Amino acid sequence: MDERIPGWLITLTASVSLFIMVFLIYFLLQEGIPTLREVSLKELLLGFDWYPTEEPPALGMAPLIVGSMTVTLLSAVMAVPFSFLIAIFLSEVAPSWFREILKPALELLGFLPSIVLGFLGMVVLAPWLQERFDLLSGLNLFNASLLMGAMIVPIVASLAEESLQAVPRELRDACYALGATRWETIRKVVLPAALPGLLSASLLGIMRGLGETMVVLMAAGGAALVPISIFDPVRPLTSAIAAEMGETPVGSAHYHALFFAGLLLLTMTLGINLISMWIEKKGKERWMA
Amino acid sequence: MKKSAIALALAATLSLVGSAFAGDLVIKGSTTVLPIAQSAAEKFMESNSDVAITVSGGGSGNGIKAIIDGTTDVANASRFIKNKEVKAAVENGTYPVPFAVAMDALIPVVHPSNQIKDLSIEQLKKIYKGEITNWKEVGGSDARIAVVGRDTSSGTYEVWESKIMNKDRVTQRALVVASNGAMVQTVAKNKLAIGYIGLGYLDKSVNALTVGGVEGTVKSVLDGDYPVSRYLYMFTKGWPTGDTLKFINFVLSDAGQEIVGNTGYIPLR
Numbered sequence: 001m002d003e004r005i006p007g008w009l010i011t012l013t014a015s016v017s018l019f020i021m022v023f024l025i026y027f028l029l030q031e032g033i034p035t036l037r038e039v040s041l042k043e044l045l046l047g048f049d050w051y052p053t054e055e056p057p058a059l060g061m062a063p064l065i066v067g068s069m070t071v072t073l074l075s076a077v078m079a080v081p082f083s084f085l086i087a088i089f090l091s092e093v094a095p096s097w098f099r100e101i102l103k104p105a106l107e108l109l110g111f112l113p114s115i116v117l118g119f120l121g122m123v124v125l126a127p128w129l130q131e132r133f134d135l136l137s138g139l140n141l142f143n144a145s146l147l148m149g150a151m152i153v154p155i156v157a158s159l160a161e162e163s164l165q166a167v168p169r170e171l172r173d174a175c176y177a178l179g180a181t182r183w184e185t186i187r188k189v190v191l192p193a194a195l196p197g198l199l200s201a202s203l204l205g206i207m208r209g210l211g212e213t214m215v216v217l218m219a220a221g222g223a224a225l226v227p228i229s230i231f232d233p234v235r236p237l238t239s240a241i242a243a244e245m246g247e248t249p250v251g252s253a254h255y256h257a258l259f260f261a262g263l264l265l266l267t268m269t270l271g272i273n274l275i276s277m278w279i280e281k282k283g284k285e286r287w288m289a
Numbered sequence: 290m291k292k293s294a295i296a297l298a299l300a301a302t303l304s305l306v307g308s309a310f311a312g313d314l315v316i317k318g319s320t321t322v323l324p325i326a327q328s329a330a331e332k333f334m335e336s337n338s339d340v341a342i343t344v345s346g347g348g349s350g351n352g353i354k355a356i357i358d359g360t361t362d363v364a365n366a367s368r369f370i371k372n373k374e375v376k377a378a379v380e381n382g383t384y385p386v387p388f389a390v391a392m393d394a395l396i397p398v399v400h401p402s403n404q405i406k407d408l409s410i411e412q413l414k415k416i417y418k419g420e421i422t423n424w425k426e427v428g429g430s431d432a433r434i435a436v437v438g439r440d441t442s443s444g445t446y447e448v449w450e451s452k453i454m455n456k457d458r459v460t461q462r463a464l465v466v467a468s469n470g471a472m473v474q475t476v477a478k479n480k481l482a483i484g485y486i487g488l489g490y491l492d493k494s495v496n497a498l499t500v501g502g503v504e505g506t507v508k509s510v511l512d513g514d515y516p517v518s519r520y521l522y523m524f525t526k527g528w529p530t531g532d533t534l535k536f537i538n539f540v541l542s543d544a545g546q547e548i549v550g551n552t553g554y555i556p557l558r
Contacts, residue, residue, distance in 0.1 A: 049461075050461075051441060051458060052441055052442070053441040053442055053446075053447070054441075063461070122471070122474055122475070122478075123474065123478065126475075126478060126479070127478040127479065130478075130479060130480075130481075136433050136435045136481060137435045137437075137464055137475075137479055137481070137482065138478075138479070139464055139475065217467060218471070221464045221465070222440075222464055222465030222466060222467070223461060223462055223463055223464055223465055224461055224465075225461045225462060233462075233464050233465075235465065242467070243440045243442070243465070243467045244440055244441070244442040246320065246346070246347070246348060246442070247320065247347075247348030247349070247350065247351075247440070247442035247443055247444070248348065248350065248351075248442050249348065249350030249351050249353075249354050250351060250354060251354070252350070254442070
């Protein structure tokens with residue numbers, strides 16, 4: 001009897017959280033789909049004018065979608081290689097006492113509230129960028145990506161370090177036994193073996209960036225524009241939702257469009273998640289065989 | 290002591306009857322008017338301890354929608370009601386009544402190092418349309434203009450659009466910030482920037498421009514000389530009675546208008 005209680009408890013909590021998740025998705029669909037009654041899917045996804053409060057509203061989300069993607073990709077391009085270097089250093093090079101200190105510190109950094117970064121971007125980084133590169137404004141794609149990169153480095157580095165650690169000792173030993181140097185071992189054995197883990201670590205970081213709101217709201221400049229240069233301002237989906245939802249009449253076309261933007265974000269993160277799961281599965285097949 | 294006992298009893302009763310009676314008076318709407326409504330409600334409840342007031346934001350559109358649906362007693366709005374909304378209200382059998390409770394002025398601001406002191410409405414419009422892109426074209430130094438605007442959903446944007454843009458779109462290249470505070474920060478940190486803020490947010494970190502030679506002050510706004518100003522409203526569901534009437538009267542009284550002044554807006558007298 002009493003042995004069954006923990007089982008029940010787990011089932012109960014699991015089903016409650018599952019129910020909440022399903023409810024959330026249902027709610028997003030219910031509030032997001034009605035926008036298609038007023039605007040066509042084509043106009044929503046491919047329209048370039050975002051003037052949602054006009055009569056009738058212009059609800060072209062292409063600049064917002066492109067904004068989300070460019071900020072996320074640029075931040076990943078800047079952050080991922082750096083994260084990998086940190087991970088390699090921590091896992092393969094640093095003495096263990098140093099690792100014991102640095103790893104928790106890195107994980108702590110991952111909890112830095114993003115609004116702090118956003119504020120730094122607005123007050124310190126933006127004026128500096130503007131002066132340094134003679135820009136129209138320091139609030140732009142580059143600024144936001146830099147901050148977002150700083151935000152995802154701890155996450156990606158920490159996960160990547162774990163997947164490097166998970167590479168079996170035997171592989172390294174075998175490599176050393178063949179007379180390889182440490183660098184050769186890292187490059188030819190450890191990295192390829194950990195590749196699926198490294199990739200899924202980067203994808204998790206990218207997902208975090210895609211959903212991040214505060215940094216882009218404060219530092220990306222907020223213009224609903226398809227960027228041509230990395231110093232153009234952008235307005236990602238998340239910052240559009242955050243900035244506009246507060247003053248949007250419930251039930252209006254604009255309101256439903258913002259929920260649709262949320263749905264788009266969910267779809268994008270879901271896509272990345274599926275890719276990451278697929279990579280992990282492939283990796284397992286390759287190395288377990 | 291007695292007061293807290295009453296409050297406790299009130300809280301107990303409220304928790305018993307549930308949310309249906311949570312507050313005798315419900316106020317919703319514009320985040321611009323919110324500070325006025327909040328301080329007014331606090332002061333009002335001090336002398337009318339039998340009235341419980343619930344104040345929340347959500348935007349002018351939401352407030353007016355709540356009046357139409359009958360889910361609020363007072364709707365704060367930083368704009369006048371639209372024809373469409375009046376029609377919807379009448380169809381629902383409610384008659385929104387507007388009360389102007391304060392005025393607000395939008396002030397164009399630039400970086401303190403900028404030598405421009407005045408812009409006409411026409412110049413402001415061209416700058417925000419993206420037709421004028423260099424400070425030199427309006428008599429400044431040869432430098433590009435960084436146009437900073439507000440989110441299209443904000444009441445502040447709506448006033449700027451109706452008073453300055455007059456049916457034209459603000460350029461997509463304009464930077465967009467989410468609040469008056471962010472606007473001050475952005476303009477104060479950018480030598481090329483121009484932006485606009487509510488009068489109450491003006492401080493030394495930015496330079497206020499005059500519009501067509503008129504300085505935005507409490508006096509010029511009240512005289513009607515300053516062109517970029519607006520009334521802030523409270524709408525009631527039908528002609529107010531009972532506690533709603535008492536509250537509206539309080540906001541319009543000397544004490545209420547003093548609160549308006551203290552929150553950074555312009556009292557009506």
